[in-house]
Amino acid sequence: MKCMLGKAAFVAAAVTLCAMPIIAGQAPAGRQGGAQPAAAGPAQGQGRGGFGGSGDTRVLLITKGHPYDREPFYQLFDQPPVGASARWTHVEQPAAEVFFDPALARDYDVFVFYDLNGNQGDRRHARVDKTGKPVVNKDGTPAFTWDPPPADLVANTKALLRQGKPMVFLHHASASWAHSWPEFQEVMGISCDWGQPLRARGVDHPKSGFFQNTRQRITVVDKAHPITQGLGDGFEIVDESYNCPIFEDSVHPLLRTDFTPKDVSLNLNSKSKFSNLAGWVKTAENSPIVYIQLGHDRQAWENPAFRTLLDNAIRWAASPDAMAWAKKNPKKIFKN
Amino acid sequence: MKTTLLKQLIVVSVGGLLVASAASTQLAGQAGAAGQAPGGAPAAQGGRGGRGGGGNIPQGGRGPIKVMVVTKGHVYEREPFFQMWDSWGSDITWSHVEHPAADVMLSPKYSKLFDVYAFFDLGGPGVGGGRAGQPAPVIPPGSFKTANNRFYPPPSEQFKTEFPKLLREGKGFVFLHHASAAWAHTWPEYSEVVGGACDWYAPQRIRGIDNPNHGYFGMTPQFISFVDKNHPITKGLGDGFYVTDEAYACHWFEDSVIPLARTDFQPADPTKNLNPKVKYSNLAAWVKTAENSPVFFTQVGHGSTAWATPAYRQLVLNAIKWAASPEALAWAKANPKRIFNASN
Numbered sequence: 001m002k003c004m005l006g007k008a009a010f011v012a013a014a015v016t017l018c019a020m021p022i023i024a025g026q027a028p029a030g031r032q033g034g035a036q037p038a039a040a041g042p043a044q045g046q047g048r049g050g051f052g053g054s055g056d057t058r059v060l061l062i063t064k065g066h067p068y069d070r071e072p073f074y075q076l077f078d079q080p081p082v083g084a085s086a087r088w089t090h091v092e093q094p095a096a097e098v099f100f101d102p103a104l105a106r107d108y109d110v111f112v113f114y115d116l117n118g119n120q121g122d123r124r125h126a127r128v129d130k131t132g133k134p135v136v137n138k139d140g141t142p143a144f145t146w147d148p149p150p151a152d153l154v155a156n157t158k159a160l161l162r163q164g165k166p167m168v169f170l171h172h173a174s175a176s177w178a179h180s181w182p183e184f185q186e187v188m189g190i191s192c193d194w195g196q197p198l199r200a201r202g203v204d205h206p207k208s209g210f211f212q213n214t215r216q217r218i219t220v221v222d223k224a225h226p227i228t229q230g231l232g233d234g235f236e237i238v239d240e241s242y243n244c245p246i247f248e249d250s251v252h253p254l255l256r257t258d259f260t261p262k263d264v265s266l267n268l269n270s271k272s273k274f275s276n277l278a279g280w281v282k283t284a285e286n287s288p289i290v291y292i293q294l295g296h297d298r299q300a301w302e303n304p305a306f307r308t309l310l311d312n313a314i315r316w317a318a319s320p321d322a323m324a325w326a327k328k329n330p331k332k333i334f335k336n
Numbered sequence: 337m338k339t340t341l342l343k344q345l346i347v348v349s350v351g352g353l354l355v356a357s358a359a360s361t362q363l364a365g366q367a368g369a370a371g372q373a374p375g376g377a378p379a380a381q382g383g384r385g386g387r388g389g390g391g392n393i394p395q396g397g398r399g400p401i402k403v404m405v406v407t408k409g410h411v412y413e414r415e416p417f418f419q420m421w422d423s424w425g426s427d428i429t430w431s432h433v434e435h436p437a438a439d440v441m442l443s444p445k446y447s448k449l450f451d452v453y454a455f456f457d458l459g460g461p462g463v464g465g466g467r468a469g470q471p472a473p474v475i476p477p478g479s480f481k482t483a484n485n486r487f488y489p490p491p492s493e494q495f496k497t498e499f500p501k502l503l504r505e506g507k508g509f510v511f512l513h514h515a516s517a518a519w520a521h522t523w524p525e526y527s528e529v530v531g532g533a534c535d536w537y538a539p540q541r542i543r544g545i546d547n548p549n550h551g552y553f554g555m556t557p558q559f560i561s562f563v564d565k566n567h568p569i570t571k572g573l574g575d576g577f578y579v580t581d582e583a584y585a586c587h588w589f590e591d592s593v594i595p596l597a598r599t600d601f602q603p604a605d606p607t608k609n610l611n612p613k614v615k616y617s618n619l620a621a622w623v624k625t626a627e628n629s630p631v632f633f634t635q636v637g638h639g640s641t642a643w644a645t646p647a648y649r650q651l652v653l654n655a656i657k658w659a660a661s662p663e664a665l666a667w668a669k670a671n672p673k674r675i676f677n678a679s680n
Contacts, residue, residue: 051411052434064431067395071415092396092431095404098446099437107436121398 051078055085057318060108064093065116066172072298081311093117100156102163109318113169118177123147137197139206144196146180158334161285164326166317171295174244186333187284188291189251192244200245209243209267216241216259218278227290227312228254235305240296243267246275255279283331288322397425401660404450408435409458410514416640424653435459443498444505451660452508459518462486462537480521482538490522500676503627506669508659513637516586528675529626531593531633534586542587551585551609558583558601560620560636569632569654570596577647582638585609585616593622625673630664
């Protein structure tokens with residue numbers, strides 16, 4: 001039996017088995033033996049409501065540059081609530097950069113980032129001194145230099161944000177362009193690198209902290225915002241926490257974690273304070289922006305509160321209200 | 337804790353310099369509240385839980401051949417499929433791009449990003465006309481309607497314009513299994529690029545011949561024989577290989593391809609799936625040219641039983657390497673197959 005995808009054939013149920021026995025091909029004598037074709041495996045979200053979602057919000061789902069547990073991540077987007085709101089197209093870097101062209105971005109309502117861009121092997125180079133000897137950071141890690149973002153990507157990003165394209169950044173997307181594009185960090189409101197010291201807003205920091213499998217309480221600090229609806233006062237979750245430079249003064253807080261690193265100064269400049277922000281909204285030029293720190297692995301993705309949060313974030317970002325709010329409260333990031 | 341990063345030395349090749357990093361807790365973040373031991377690495381590197389290509393190969397690979405992997409329109413087992421691609425990660429760097437974004441990418445405008453385009457998609461999939469008691473389906477505008485009330489959307493005008501240009505530029509193209517059904521009703525030239533056409537769900541007219549629904553035969557144990565053992569794609573692979581996979585009875589263009597492999601599978605009654613004027617073809621792999629581009633197709637590769645077969649993996653990897661090679665590109669330019677009108 002084959003399963004065909006057709007958006008009109010989608011139904012909301014996420015795990016409905018594909019059922020087209022009526023038009024099945026013929027069984028060759030002695031060949032089929034009743035065995036199921038391989039595509040009928042249970043782990044692919046192959047129900048008609050899955051495998052790309054069945055909703056109206058067109059999402060460009062961007063990954064690459066940081067490994068993740070692929071299948072459960074895709075199922076997060078296949079299944080309700082996200083899969084019932086969104087219809088997603090997966091595009092990995094570097095192809096995703098092409099869609100920053102506003103003419104091409106038109107086909108998508110929201111960009112969702114789960115990538116880590118700008119740190120690929122061909123964009124990062126070992127730093128050497130005048131004698132050609134590799135330079136080592138204070139912490140002993142090899143030092144690098146990073147290529148600046150391509151000029152057309154910068155121009156397109158600027159144009160896209162000025163048009164007001166909604167963007168949702170998840171978890172490790174906060175490390176994109178950490179060393180070579182400060183404006184991109186300003187778009188997100190955060191900058192991370194867990195492997196290298198970094199400079200954010202002119203302040204030098206040690207490499208960022210990450211704390212996996214952290215049992216934590218997430219508190220909703222803006223209960224009136226559309227993104228926090230259905231979350232009550234907050235929720236428990238086991239997920240990876242970060243200690244990164246966060247631009248608290250540039251964001252509107254939605255969520256905070258009760259996690260606190262034991263020694264903040266291991267990962268932040270001694271003059272910087274640890275931020276326990278776990279989710280926020282902001283604007284970048286005319287675009288509504290959401291950042292959610294949560295979402296490292298299936299412990300988060302299978303948490304109903306996280307699913308609600310992500311669904312709310314995507315739906316809010318794509319809403320006329322969010323776009324109007326961003327246009328009314330623009331944040332100039334790019335010069336000129 | 338990023339345990340795998342601690343267990344293994346992540347060796348990052350940068351400009352010919354092998355740099356060991358993230359191999360010890362000295363490089364790690366600090367322990368979390370949950371008492372987790374720290375780990376750390378340049379986050380763009382290294383696999384997570386063996387989810388890369390094994391060894392030190394990250395998800396998506398890091399090899400010299402840049403491949404765009406196109407899917408959507410037909411379901412498949414995602415993770416084992418992607419693991420196959422990761423397993424080639426020392427030879428290729430691959431990026432997954434789904435329709436409709438893939439349609440945009442298949443243009444000379446963006447061709448510098450990729451050497452080879454690999455297809456496991458079903459572009460322009462059909463939509464059923466709906467059944468009593470079920471919500472009416474959304475019929476894409478401009479769809480082709482089949483005799484059994486299925487609707488097939490046409491490719492976008494931009495795609496129809498740009499794809500021929502990409503083929504004329506000369507790139508490597510690799511088509512796998514159900515990719516042979518893409519645009520079968522709405523873009524006959526596309527079927528000519530692949531070298532055949534399928535639709536298992538509706539009667540179709542291929543090269544002016546009306547066929548009934550094509551046939552598919554899941555989990556068929558079969559022997560794939562190499563009929564050209566000297567081609568770079570098959571050389572060194574022996575006489576062939578056993579595989580349990582979905583076989584087809586589709587309309588292959590035998591006169592337009594160079595056979596590389598044939599299956600020993602035979603449908604019991606080919607006339608159920610093919611016009612009697614069309615002889616059943618047991619072709620299982622071929623090469624051809626399309627405009628100035630080298631093209632490879634294999635019918636094999638429905639699911640994880642095929643993808644886990646070492647000979648299959650080697651065959652497809654060889655095909656990717658061949659499609660990216662200067663020799664294949666030169667061969668295609670010297671033996672071009674004109675498919676599209678010059679105005680395209």
